[in-house]
Amino acid sequence: DAGVIQSPRHEVTEMGQEVTLRCKPISGHDYLFWYRQTMMRGLELLIYFNNNVPIDDSGMPEDRFSAKMPNASFSTLKIQPSEPRDSAVYFCASSSTGGAVYEQYFGPGTRLTVT
Amino acid sequence: GENVEQHPSTLSVQEGDSAVIKCTYSDSASNYFPWYKQELGKRPQLIIDIRSNVGEKKDQRIAVTLNKTAKHFSLHITETQPEDSAVYFCAASKKGNKLVFGAGTILRVKS
Numbered sequence: 001d002a003g004v005i006q007s008p009r010h011e012v013t014e015m016g017q018e019v020t021l022r023c024k025p026i027s028g029h030d031y032l033f034w035y036r037q038t039m040m041r042g043l044e045l046l047i048y049f050n051n052n053v054p055i056d057d058s059g060m061p062e063d064r065f066s067a068k069m070p071n072a073s074f075s076t077l078k079i080q081p082s083e084p085r086d087s088a089v090y091f092c093a094s095s096s097t098g099g100a101v102y103e104q105y106f107g108p109g110t111r112l113t114v115t
Numbered sequence: 116g117e118n119v120e121q122h123p124s125t126l127s128v129q130e131g132d133s134a135v136i137k138c139t140y141s142d143s144a145s146n147y148f149p150w151y152k153q154e155l156g157k158r159p160q161l162i163i164d165i166r167s168n169v170g171e172k173k174d175q176r177i178a179v180t181l182n183k184t185a186k187h188f189s190l191h192i193t194e195t196q197p198e199d200s201a202v203y204f205c206a207a208s209k210k211g212n213k214l215v216f217g218a219g220t221i222l223r224v225k226s
Contacts, residue, residue, distance in 0.1 A: 043204060043216040056213060102147050104214060106158040
């Protein structure tokens with residue numbers, strides 16, 4: 001299995017631009033999570049999906065952030081418009097509840113820099 | 116909601132010594148407690164986890180203990196090696212899905 005795949009790995013954009021981050025979870029996993037990691041705030045859960053349905057988006061910082069999961073193998077996190085304080089590493093993770101397996105597998109992350 | 120506190124924030128040990136990292140959680144309904152290791156520039160990776168029906172779990176040089184009454188759990192690394200140097204995160208979860216992470220501990224193993 002290729003593991004969780006994220007793209008792009010690095011993104012540099014100017015303030016005000018739209019940014020779209022992409023994630024492909026491990027095949028067969030029914031949970032997908034989006035995290036943001038910064039030095040100041042650590043690892044924060046932004047939103048998670050179960051069977052493509054958003055379950056908890058309480059961590060989404062503001063309306064500029066949105067996430068979708070149109071099918072079981074693809075999710076996007078969009079920031080529009082982007083701001084310098086959005087600079088962070090964004091991780092996607094997936095897990096499966098089959099057999100009560102709880103482990104979350106993280107993708108390699110997308111390092112976002114907003115100038 | 117759940118709150119996880121982790122101590123210490125940094126820990127330096129001599130190679131071969133033991134390292135202990137402690138976490139406390141607030142929600143007594145939490146039942147799953149994983150530990151992740153993150154090397155510089157890499158993704159967090161699960162190193163060990165424990166469920167609330169178990170008090171201790173070991174995997175070679177790594178062990179985790181859980182005290183449900185006190186709502187705290189700890190990571191123990193014995194015979195530390197330079198490659199153990201990384202940031203370690205504890206987390207807590209109900210139902211095994213939404214993880215709440217601690218702030219992390221930077222472990223430095225000096226050779």
